[in-house]
Amino acid sequence: MSTETLAPAAPRSRPAVRVRRRPTLTLYTALVPAWLLLPIAVMILFGLDDTGSKVNFTWQGFPLNRYRHLFAIPNLTSSLVSSLTIALVVAVVATLLGTPIGLALGRHRFRGRGSVDLLMFTAIAAPEIALGAALLSLFIVMGVPRGYWTVVLA
Numbered sequence: 001m002s003t004e005t006l007a008p009a010a011p012r013s014r015p016a017v018r019v020r021r022r023p024t025l026t027l028y029t030a031l032v033p034a035w036l037l038l039p040i041a042v043m044i045l046f047g048l049d050d051t052g053s054k055v056n057f058t059w060q061g062f063p064l065n066r067y068r069h070l071f072a073i074p075n076l077t078s079s080l081v082s083s084l085t086i087a088l089v090v091a092v093v094a095t096l097l098g099t100p101i102g103l104a105l106g107r108h109r110f111r112g113r114g115s116v117d118l119l120m121f122t123a124i125a126a127p128e129i130a131l132g133a134a135l136l137s138l139f140i141v142m143g144v145p146r147g148y149w150t151v152v153l154a
Contacts, residue, residue: 082148089152 048067051060071077105116123131135154139146 086148086152093152 048062048064049060101116101120104110105113105120132154135150136146138144139150144150
């Protein structure tokens with residue numbers, strides 16, 4: 001062994017990473033949200049059109065009379081209130097259940113962890129239409145009255 005004192009090794013510097021700009025990726029990143037929002041924009045646009053029929057291929061006008069008294073339609077208002085309360089209840093319940101489950105899955109090993117992982121994955125991976133149809137069939141077969149709480153449960 002040498003009697004020289006060993007100095008701490010200097011940290012290795014990494015080579016500078018050059019960021020390459022990919023214009024196609026930037027364009028694609030901008031086009032995907034635009035493509036997904038296009039049907040909503042078309043519905044808003046045709047909601048502002050002044051037409052007397054359900055099918056219209058030409059622009060008839062730009063009145064706002066339908067939106068002036070929007071909350072005067074009782075069925076629309078009750079549907080909006082139901083949708084918002086369902087969303088609020090489901091968000092609170094999902095947060096109260098999901099946070100401890102997520103912490104338990106991330107921090108601990110326990111018996112049945114694989115089953116919980118599988119259950120969580122199936123809820124994410126299942127198409128919403130198929131899941132909704134299956135739950136509707138289940139509620140019908142079991143004789144559960146369908147309404148507000150079955151939607152919250154589903």
